[in-house]
Every structure is written in structure tokens, then in C-alpha cells.
Amino acid sequence: PGILYIVPTPIGNLGDISERACAVLAEVQVIAAEDTRHSGKLLSHLGIKNDLLALHEHNERDRSEALIKRLQAGESIALISDAGTPLISDPGYVLVGQCRRAGIKVVALPGACAITTALSASGLATDRFCFEGFLPAKPQQRRKRLQELLTETRTLVFYESPHRIVHTLEALHEVFGEQRGCVLGRELTKQFETYLTGTVAEVLQQVTADSNQQRGEMVLMLAGAEPAAHTELPTEALHCLKLLSQELP
Ligand code: SAM
Numbered sequence: 001p002g003i004l005y006i007v008p009t010p011i012g013n014l015g016d017i018s019e020r021a022c023a024v025l026a027e028v029q030v031i032a033a034e035d036t037r038h039s040g041k042l043l044s045h046l047g048i049k050n051d052l053l054a055l056h057e058h059n060e061r062d063r064s065e066a067l068i069k070r071l072q073a074g075e076s077i078a079l080i081s082d083a084g085t086p087l088i089s090d091p092g093y094v095l096v097g098q099c100r101r102a103g104i105k106v107v108a109l110p111g112a113c114a115i116t117t118a119l120s121a122s123g124l125a126t127d128r129f130c131f132e133g134f135l136p137a138k139p140q141q142r143r144k145r146l147q148e149l150l151t152e153t154r155t156l157v158f159y160e161s162p163h164r165i166v167h168t169l170e171a172l173h174e175v176f177g178e179q180r181g182c183v184l185g186r187e188l189t190k191q192f193e194t195y196l197t198g199t200v201a202e203v204l205q206q207v208t209a210d211s212n213q214q215r216g217e218m219v220l221m222l223a224g225a226e227p228a229a230h231t232e233l234p235t236e237a238l239h240c241l242k243l244l245s246q247e248l249p
Contacts, residue, residue, distance in 0.1 A: 008111025
């Protein structure tokens with residue numbers, strides 16, 4: 001059988017693709033891409049000519065079976081997404097799962113990923129962290145998820161969209177209080193790469209004061225909870241305490 005290669009592509013700066021990634025993209029029989037038009041541009045920039053087929057969240061289940069057949073017939077396939085590492089808030093989970101169950105070799109190349117890029121420059125603790133992906137879009141569900149994370153002691157990492165950043169920072173302010181450390185990494189590896197750092201209140205202030213800070217791609221990070229302070233109390237109790245303390249003089 002052939003090999004399924006998981007190939008990271010740049011998250012902005014085109015120089016961030018590896019030599020090995022280029023070699024794999026050139027030598028496989030076909031490249032499965034989230035958006036073939038978008039990836040076609042990257043391949044032509046790299047001077048790589050190869051066949052592309054679409055594998056996105058809406059057709060992944062159907063397409064995976066056909067791809068497994070091709071792999072079993074001896075073809076090798078590269079999986080790429082629009083940016084960064086496939087499967088990290090991107091398609092590929094179904095295909096890789098099916099390959100594993102069918103005994104097909106899966107080889108992942110290391111490369112660009114917004115999580116590690118943002119975290120390594122954040123100044124927040126990196127020894128233990130928790131990637132939460134995108135928060136739910138609906139305010140109530142978003143708040144519920146944040147409340148569940150209130151006592152998490154690991155650094156929290158979220159992907160966030162520019163339309164929701166202000167609402168999310170407001171929700172963080174409400175749930176975590178204004179003192180929690182916060183870093184917003186924006187447009188990483190690109191021309192307007194920015195890190196806003198401070199407390200949740202300070203980052204919220206910077207983002208609301210300048211609408212440019214509400215643009216582009218962003219990774220939001222939050223310091224973990226202080227371990228000792230919260231060990232005995234359940235999240236609900238802490239939340240009640242917080243509400244009560246706001247009412248006290
Ligand atoms: N697979 C990608 C990766 O490895 O990071 C992530 C794909 S996810 C659909 C897209 C989200 O990743 C964006 O909404 C943003 O939160 C984050 N992201 C991607 N590129 C970024 C960049 N250059 N700067 C900041 N965040 C980025």
C-alpha cells in the first residue's frame with residue numbers, strides 16, 4: 001500500500017514550508033486539499049505540478065473511502081489544508097482514522113501551526129497547555145464553556161475569529177475576572193504580526209480602542225488558574241463566590 005502524508009503548509013509567510021514538505025507534495029500521486037483553488041495557488045508559487053482533489057468537512061466521509069482504495073492500490077497521497085497543520089481545527093480526522101483501521105501507513109511532517117507559534121512567543125507558561133479550538137459561537141454556550149474552564153490550571157489556547165474577538169474578550173472578562181493574564185497573537189508570520197499582552201481587562205481595552213486590532217487571524221491565550229487557590233472548591237461554588245464578591249463593598 002501507499003502512504004498517507006500529512007503535510008503542513010504556511011500560516012501566512014510562504015517561506016515557512018519545509019524542503020521535505022515540497023518534496024512530498026511533488027512526489028505523491030495526488031494531493032487532497034481543503035480548497036483546491038486556494039492550494040493550487042500555493043503549488044504554483046512553489047513550482048509544483050500535481051493533481052489536487054477536494055477533501056473538506058462536507059465530503060470527507062464519502063471521499064475517504066475512495067482515497068483508502070487508492071492507498072491500498074499502492075498510490076501515496078498528501079493531505080493539506082488551507083493553512084498550517086491539517087486536522088488542527090481542519091479536516092482529516094475521518095481519513096486518518098480510516099487509514100489507521102485499514103493498516104495504512106500515516107506519516108505526519110512537522111511544520112507551521114498557529115497554536116505552537118503563538119504559544120511559544122506568548123510569555124505564558126508552556127509546560128502544560130490546553131488547546132480549546134474555537135469557542136461556541138452562541139453567547140450562552142460560549143459562557144458555559146468558559147465557566148467549565150475557570151479552574152483549569154494549564155495555559156488555555158483558543159482560535160478566534162475577528163468578528164467575535166470583542167465579545168469573547170468581554171465574556172472572558174466576565175467569567176475569569178479582569179486580572180487573569182491574557183495574550184492575543186494576531187496575523188502571525190505576516191506583515192502585521194502583533195502580540196497584545198496584559199490582563200484580560202488590558203487586552204480588551206487595547207482591542208476595543210483600535211479597530212485594526214480586531215482584524216485578521218488570531219490566537220487568544222489565557223494564563224491558567226493559580227493551582228493552590230482553587231483546589232478544594234467546585235467551579236459552581238467559585239462562580240457563586242465571584243458573583244457574591246462583586247456585590248460586597
Ligand atoms: N490548521 C491551522 C493551524 O495549524 O494552525 C488552523 C486552521 S483554523 C481553520 C484557522 C484559525 O487558526 C484562524 O481562525 C486563527 O484562529 C488561527 N490562525 C491560522 N493562521 C493564523 C495566523 N497567521 N495568525 C494567527 N492565527 C492564525
